[in-house]
Amino acid sequence: MATVLEHKARFDELKLSARVFLANKTAVAGLVIFLVFMGDALIVQIAPGVLGVTYPNDVIPPQFTQTNPECDNMPPEPPSLSHPFGTFEYGQQGIGCLDLLQLVMKAIRIDIAIAFFIVLVGAAIGTLLGVVSGYVGKWLDEVLMRVTDVFFSVPFLILALAVGYVIGRTLFNMALALIIIWWPLYARYGRSLTLTTKEATFIESARASGSGRLKIMFRHLLPNVLPPILVQISLDVGTVILIFSTLAFIGFLPSNVLVPELGAIANFGLDLAPLGFWWTVVAPGGVITLFALAVNLMGDGLRDVIDPRRRS
Amino acid sequence: MKLWVYVLRRLILLLPTLIGLTFLVFALEHLGGTALILAQYIDPHLTGTARQQLVEQLTARFHLNDPVYVQYFYWLAAILQGDWGLSTTIRQPVTTGFLWFMPNTIMLTIVASALTWIISVPIGVYSAARRDSILDQGVRVVTFTLYSMPIFLIGYALFLTLGTGWRILPSQFNIDPILLPTIPRAWFDDTNSVSYPTHILAIDAFLHGDWTIAWNAFLHVILPSVALALALLAGIIRILRASMLEVLEQDYVRLARAKGVPERLVNNFHAKKNALLPTVTSFGYLVSGLFGGAVVIEYIFTFKGIGWWTTFAFLHQDVAVVMGSTLVFGVILVVTTLILDILYAFLDPRIRYE
Numbered sequence: 001m002a003t004v005l006e007h008k009a010r011f012d013e014l015k016l017s018a019r020v021f022l023a024n025k026t027a028v029a030g031l032v033i034f035l036v037f038m039g040d041a042l043i044v045q046i047a048p049g050v051l052g053v054t055y056p057n058d059v060i061p062p063q064f065t066q067t068n069p070e071c072d073n074m075p076p077e078p079p080s081l082s083h084p085f086g087t088f089e090y091g092q093q094g095i096g097c098l099d100l101l102q103l104v105m106k107a108i109r110i111d112i113a114i115a116f117f118i119v120l121v122g123a124a125i126g127t128l129l130g131v132v133s134g135y136v137g138k139w140l141d142e143v144l145m146r147v148t149d150v151f152f153s154v155p156f157l158i159l160a161l162a163v164g165y166v167i168g169r170t171l172f173n174m175a176l177a178l179i180i181i182w183w184p185l186y187a188r189y190g191r192s193l194t195l196t197t198k199e200a201t202f203i204e205s206a207r208a209s210g211s212g213r214l215k216i217m218f219r220h221l222l223p224n225v226l227p228p229i230l231v232q233i234s235l236d237v238g239t240v241i242l243i244f245s246t247l248a249f250i251g252f253l254p255s256n257v258l259v260p261e262l263g264a265i266a267n268f269g270l271d272l273a274p275l276g277f278w279w280t281v282v283a284p285g286g287v288i289t290l291f292a293l294a295v296n297l298m299g300d301g302l303r304d305v306i307d308p309r310r311r312s
Numbered sequence: 313m314k315l316w317v318y319v320l321r322r323l324i325l326l327l328p329t330l331i332g333l334t335f336l337v338f339a340l341e342h343l344g345g346t347a348l349i350l351a352q353y354i355d356p357h358l359t360g361t362a363r364q365q366l367v368e369q370l371t372a373r374f375h376l377n378d379p380v381y382v383q384y385f386y387w388l389a390a391i392l393q394g395d396w397g398l399s400t401t402i403r404q405p406v407t408t409g410f411l412w413f414m415p416n417t418i419m420l421t422i423v424a425s426a427l428t429w430i431i432s433v434p435i436g437v438y439s440a441a442r443r444d445s446i447l448d449q450g451v452r453v454v455t456f457t458l459y460s461m462p463i464f465l466i467g468y469a470l471f472l473t474l475g476t477g478w479r480i481l482p483s484q485f486n487i488d489p490i491l492l493p494t495i496p497r498a499w500f501d502d503t504n505s506v507s508y509p510t511h512i513l514a515i516d517a518f519l520h521g522d523w524t525i526a527w528n529a530f531l532h533v534i535l536p537s538v539a540l541a542l543a544l545l546a547g548i549i550r551i552l553r554a555s556m557l558e559v560l561e562q563d564y565v566r567l568a569r570a571k572g573v574p575e576r577l578v579n580n581f582h583a584k585k586n587a588l589l590p591t592v593t594s595f596g597y598l599v600s601g602l603f604g605g606a607v608v609i610e611y612i613f614t615f616k617g618i619g620w621w622t623t624f625a626f627l628h629q630d631v632a633v634v635m636g637s638t639l640v641f642g643v644i645l646v647v648t649t650l651i652l653d654i655l656y657a658f659l660d661p662r663i664r665y666e
Contacts, residue, residue, distance in 0.1 A: 250623050
């Protein structure tokens with residue numbers, strides 16, 4: 001009987017959360033756009049043919065030049081009905097008529113995957129360290145905070161460049177470099193959440209009833225620290241996309257590595273845009289903006305759900 | 313706590329961060345192995361025994377066969393003595409490169425932060441005072457969009473429209489290349505070839521009374537700094553608006569209104585000052601954003617500052633510069649954050665007791 005009541009209480013809680021979120025029109029709009037992006041990523045992953053996408057991992061499909069000889073040195077075409085985002089021409093080889101919309105659809109899958117990878121790994125490392133250092137305190141806490149200070153003391157783009165320089169300029173290493181930059185944020189956040197939670201009565205009672213340190217940290221503290229961390233993760237997915245597309249834009253990936261990534265696509269357009277082919281930079285840039293905008297709107301709604309003071 | 317005690321405490325706390333920063337850069341530089349460190353000194357065309365000899369010489373010079381912690385102290389000693397290595401991109405010591413490029417970045421960031429401040433304060437205050445009016449809604453939509461834009465898109469949009477598109481403002485380099493030969497040699501120092509007295513061409517030309525060059529160099533700063541300001545505006549306006557909304561709820565503001573103080577005065581006199589105070593803490597964010605953003609913006613506008621040089625060095629395998637600017641940016645950021653914290657403690661004594 002008690003469990004049924006408990007379930008009902010939890011269900012009511014969820015219903016209230018959903019109502020608070022759904023009452024926020026812009027947050028819902030953000031969610032819808034976000035779902036469209038996720039849908040695109042999923043479809044390209046599972047059945048790219050549905051969207052008319054071929055070779056989801058390549059910018060230029062193999063044997064493209066042989067099968068489409070007319071595309072040799074074809075200048076980019078402006079947005080039209082058949083190519084809603086226009087087309088672009090790749091580099092010195094002069095491979096033209098590459099459809100930007102198709103490229104963007106491929107890139108969204110890769111961008112979302114990297115963004116989630118960076119944020120989730122960074123959050124996992126950071127939160128664990130933050131909870132442990134916040135709970136254990138003393139010198140461990142002091143050392144960890146000084147370490148995060150060091151990571152915060154360099155503008156992150158420059159730190160990412162330096163790290164990337166050392167570990168090599170590949171897509172995976174770009175994600176790795178950003179994880180190195182991202183975990184301190186979560187270490188700080190997890191720590192501060194732990195510091196407030198560990199004063200709560202239920203932690204004290206757990207300690208009084210003889211729970212060990214590990215049990216308190218992972219059974220009691222972590223579940224209570226997680227909800228705000230999850231909101232932060234959802235917000236950071238938008239921010240991280242902005243940062244790594246910017247990194248790719250300034251040429252983090254070597255020019256012979258062709259990855260359909262939104263920032264990298266904008267980077268290909270660098271030589272073309274000043275000649276009047278503006279859509280080669282604006283289309284991928286606009287898609288990034290739309291995604292980040294959707295995530296930020298959604299995050300605002302989520303914050304209202306988590307923060308009881310803003311519920312009304 | 314007295315102000316000087318607070319300052320002293322902050323200065324002591326600064327030390328571990330600075331030491332940690334040198335650890336970080338040292339570790340990064342040495343993680344890549346010996347080849348990465350020596351790359352800057354060895355001509356890639358050199359082969360055979362000559363190369364072998366050079367490698368041995370350099371290994372001895374940088375003590376690369378010693379244990380890592382010993383290497384660290386040799387490395388730190390070299391850094392403190394001003395030996396930051398050789399840049400392969402400019403074929404000069406890295407420190408000379410900083411002398412060339414740093415003043416431009418400082419000029420850019422100062423103009424950009426001034427612009428950010430001038431634009432965001434009235435907008436933030438006004439938008440909070442007229443909460444939920446059409447103007448406020450518009451400001452929120454615009455800032456939200458700007459906030460979600462990658463900085464390269466903001467910069468590139470300006471570059472394409474005002475720059476190369478309509479040709480309203482120059483969008484490349486620090487000065488028109490045509491004007492370069494007209495700059496008198498006498499302004500330059502022979503050893504470092506930087507212009508005097510300030511190293512910033514726009515200001516130096518102005519001081520020397522050459523208006524054409526001064527005006528032209530100044531025009532080249534506008535577009536990059538506007539782009540940088542636009543990228544930072546949104547965050548500042550959001551913080552300022554939230555802070556202003558909070559202040560407007562305070563009792564003393566209500567009292568001022570009740571006394572019959574005109575709304576304009578309440579906003580600008582009672583509320584604004586107190587709303588601005590918390591935004592000083594967000595200056596750290598502003599400074600970090602300024603330098604991070606300068607990298608991208610300088611790259612787009614080929615504005616020859618440290619940011620441009622760092623990306624250029626990154627793309628051309630110039631390790632000494634990448635590591636050197638990591639260290640320099642780190643030190644600058646740490647020191648400016650310290651100064652701002654002290655300033656904040658000076659303005660708001662409550663901070664010192666936390």
